[in-house]
Amino acid sequence: MVHQGTIMIDLKTVQHIANLAKLELSDEEASAFSDQLTDILGHFKKLEEVDTSSEECLYTPNPIAQRLREDEVVEFNERQKIIDNAPESSGQLIKVPPVVS
Secondary structure, three states: OOOOHHHHOHHHHHHHHHHHHHOOHHHHHHHHHHHHHHHHHHHHHHHHHOOOOOOOOOOOOOOOOOOOOOOOOOOOOOHHHHHHHHOOOOEEEOOOOOOOO
């Protein structure tokens, strides 16, 4: 299904995209992807035709109300419980595997 004015995705373009993605496609797969990508662009072209000028911008699919609360300072004296719960520790420190970047 190709909509009027839709950009056609040819086999050469599909093979180029596959090459960039380090994918190997057979001719049959490339042909199928060409048709599918052209159809996808056709759907976007159809969406462009919808008049949304009277609609407000929607930032989330559902209205969200922030539930703010006051920050409270709480004393935390559970250090030993955390150290005891760690898989491996040394004194007051938690041992972690080395990280090499």
